[in-house]
Amino acid sequence: MTALTRADLAALPSYLPGRSVPGAIKLASNEVPFGPLPGVVEAVTDVMLNSHRYPDMGVVALREKFADRLGVPIERIATGCGSVALAEHVVRAACLPGDEIVYAWRSFEAYPIIAATAGATSVRVPNTAAHAHDLDAMRAAITPRTKVVIVCNPNNPTGTPTRRAELTEFLDGVGEGVLVVLDEAYKEFVTDPDVPDGLVEYGDRPNVVVLRTLSKAWGLAGLRAGYLVAHPEVADAVRKVVTPFSTSAAAQAAALAALDQAAEMRRRADIIVAERTRVRDALLALGQDVPESQANFVWLPLLSEAAAFSQVCEANGVIVRPFQGDGVRVTIGTPAENDAFLNAAEKALA
Ligand SMILES: Cc1ncc(COP(=O)(O)O)c(C=O)c1O
Missing domain, CATH: 3.40.640.10 (Type I PLP-dependent aspartate aminotransferase-like (Major domain))
Incomplete structure (x- = not known):
């Protein structure tokens, strides 16, 4: 078919959202896990x-x-x-x-x-x-x-x-x-x-x-x-x-x-911040070179192992966000979700 749209768009990567898998814990899109704020x-x-x-x-x-x-x-x-x-x-x-x-x-x-x-x-x-x-x-x-x-x-x-x-x-x-x-x-x-x-x-x-x-x-x-x-x-x-x-x-x-819910937002963000430190410390203890994060996620610079790590996490019910050949980004979730991720990470890195 004759091209009807701009030829240069063929080379453009599509935006890949974090995946949602029914029943799995989603730590792939940097959302907060606590539901909407009151009101x-x-x-x-x-x-x-x-x-x-x-x-x-x-x-x-x-x-x-x-x-x-x-x-x-x-x-x-x-x-x-x-x-x-x-x-x-x-x-x-x-x-x-x-x-x-x-x-x-x-x-x-x-x-x-x-x-x-x-x-x-x-x-x-x-x-x-x-x-x-x-x-x-x-x-x-x-x-x-x-x-x-x-x-x-x-x-x-x-x-x-x-x-x-x-x-x-x-x-x-x-x-x-x-x-x-x-x-x-x-x-x-x-x-x-x-x-x-x-x-x-x-x-x-x-x-x-x-x-x-x-x-x-x-x-x-x-x-x-x-x-x-x-x-x-x-x-x-x-x-x-x-x-x-x-x-x-x-x-x-x-x-x-x-x-109108600034105090509740702050309370929830503080939970994420505390969990961010706990998750990073656990990953450092597993020998990973995780940079200090100021966001609601952590980065594992796993290079060529990024895809395999993500697959093991998924097999253990946790969806993370791989960037092929570069690393894996993991959103900080609730304490229980983070525990599930750390269990999966331990298996993936074993
Ligand atoms: C750095 C950065 N900027 C902007 C956005 C866009 O957020 P939204 O369009 O949901 O406001 C994101 C979302 O992941 C982000 O990571």
Whole structure:
């Protein structure tokens, strides 16, 4: 058949979600395991009575709530169908075909897809031997064609953070004409005081975009609510390219309800943080070189053994996320789920 779509998409990998297997424990998608926060189901059920109407396209109530919580004007906030969609919209707003996007690799697997669909060129900068962003090399990779740099902090899938001193130096060295997207999807799990809050510490820089999500610690992965904070002109440009009505009525209602549960979110995130230390310590005791994680997952750099390790986990009822030839990412679940994973890991590594 004659090609009816762009030829270059043939070379594009499809986004692979973490697998759900009936009856198995899913530790493959960096979700939190505790169910929706109190009030979310009721809030969504209420708005469903009006589901024949379009949602508020300006997402005003939710953007006002973010503005209040974050202490920024509402003009600086854009929302979208998850922060992955907002990352795509930032690129759509900043890049023309042939422009370059610099990001670390390995990092979030959506970045190459986002770059390619915009016709932009991906410039991948290998992580350091300690599985962290190499910010010096990333800065050196910036050319006159670079429009966007993405710093995933902490990094998915390795969990490694970028700390204040190196990020400040990096931002000081990046030209004003390059947008730096600080992807803070896992911010609520950060406990290291040297890891900066991108908005508090760099939010006044016109070229910094802070990307956040309610999918992870706030438990709304299935409802799709992400947001960003940027300079008003950048946020305005992003809102222009967002697919109309892409923050659904259910997502807006759920987000408003979830944000009222900050203390409960914190309590749950603290359980994950404590379990993260326990799981990592157990893996270190099994002889694995697991980097310290600031997210709700840990990384096992198993290289060619990644697939086999994941298969043994699956045979023992636990689904993890292999990255072929590179490593395995394991989401932190409930204490019982983590025990099941550690049992499986012991067998896989025996
Ligand atoms: C680094 C990072 N950014 C963004 C996202 C997207 O999250 P969402 O689109 O659910 O908000 C993810 C999800 O896994 C992620 O790992």
